[in-house]
Amino acid sequence: MAGTTVVCKLGGSVITEKDRPETLDAPALDAACDAIAGALADGAVEDLVVVHGGGSFGHHHASAHGVTTTAGTHDVGAVMDVHGAMTTLNRFVLDRLHERGVAAVPVHPLSVGARADGPDGDLTFPTDAAATLVEEGFVPVLHGDGIATATEGVTVVSGDELVVELAGDLGADRVGICSTVPGVLDDDGDVIPRIDAFAEVADLLGASESTDVSGGMAAKVEELLALGSPAFVFGPDDLEGFLRGDSPGTRIG
Ligand SMILES: Nc1ncnc2c1ncn2[C@@H]1O[C@H](COP(=O)(O)OP(=O)(O)OP(=O)(O)O)[C@@H](O)[C@H]1O
Numbered sequence: 001m002a003g004t005t006v007v008c009k010l011g012g013s014v015i016t017e018k019d020r021p022e023t024l025d026a027p028a029l030d031a032a033c034d035a036i037a038g039a040l041a042d043g044a045v046e047d048l049v050v051v052h053g054g055g056s057f058g059h060h061h062a063s064a065h066g067v068t069t070t071a072g073t074h075d076v077g078a079v080m081d082v083h084g085a086m087t088t089l090n091r092f093v094l095d096r097l098h099e100r101g102v103a104a105v106p107v108h109p110l111s112v113g114a115r116a117d118g119p120d121g122d123l124t125f126p127t128d129a130a131a132t133l134v135e136e137g138f139v140p141v142l143h144g145d146g147i148a149t150a151t152e153g154v155t156v157v158s159g160d161e162l163v164v165e166l167a168g169d170l171g172a173d174r175v176g177i178c179s180t181v182p183g184v185l186d187d188d189g190d191v192i193p194r195i196d197a198f199a200e201v202a203d204l205l206g207a208s209e210s211t212d213v214s215g216g217m218a219a220k221v222e223e224l225l226a227l228g229s230p231a232f233v234f235g236p237d238d239l240e241g242f243l244r245g246d247s248p249g250t251r252i253g
């Protein structure tokens with residue numbers, strides 16, 4: 001697999017305890033960082049971009065301020081609460097990657113992206129920083145964040161949206177979203193192996209069971225279908241396998 005470019009999101013529901021404000025799931029974060037460091041160290045992955053979600057850091061504050069991916073705020077205190085919590089979580093992720101020898105560098109979406117045509121318009125997200133960092137041997141670590149939004153002030157950008165932008169612009173060979181569930185589940189709780197169209201699964205897909213302002217699994221599937229190349233949704237136990245070339249969980253697109 002050497003030479004492959006991988007974009008991988010660590011779900012906030014994996015690396016935090018999503019129902020306890022600003023609480024890490026330290027063992028889960030450690031395990032995810034072990035998998036990433038191992039795959040990089042032995043060359044299973046050469047070029048990697050990591051994105052992480054909000055979990056009990058971003059979603060808690062966004063929900064408290066009534067901010068979602070479409071409803072924004074002009075209150076600078078609210079913006080700083082959401083962004084501040086996300087940069088705190090980002091720092092925890094970076095520290096644990098550094099401890100394992102990964103050259104992880106932060107990229108903060110609030111500073112560079114925008115929904116310039118309003119909350120329903122396309123996201124503009126320059127990926128030059130991430131692309132150049134990768135070329136220079138770093139591992140950019142981005143995160144769901146606040147995002148400048150015409151007419152709304154600042155809304156939320158999900159890590160899933162960022163994955164789609166990054167994967168498209170960087171021409172990723174492999175795209176993965178590690179969440180708490182082993183894939184997209186059907187009515188019986190079984191993993192759906194493949195989804196090609198939103199209509200196939202719309203009735204099954206819900207929001208997150210936890211505090212979540214970015215649409216849970218339904219938004220994830222919809223965004224990944226827009227990518228136009230396959231992406232995989234899988235659980236923490238499959239992260240290492242995904243990084244090493246397996247196709248676990250649900251294939252979307
Ligand atoms: N059909 C479904 N299959 C699987 N999960 C589903 C389904 N419908 C709703 N969900 C919910 O979606 C959640 C996953 O989305 P969520 O946004 O919470 O994950 P995440 O990306 O890991 O977290 P974060 O948004 O904090 O980054 C699951 O934990 C589950 O509660």
Ligand SMILES: C=C(C)CCOP(=O)(O)O
Nearest residue numbers: 053054058144158159214
């Ligand atoms: C709530 C915030 C700020 C981040 C949302 O990102 P996500 O957890 O990937 O949906």
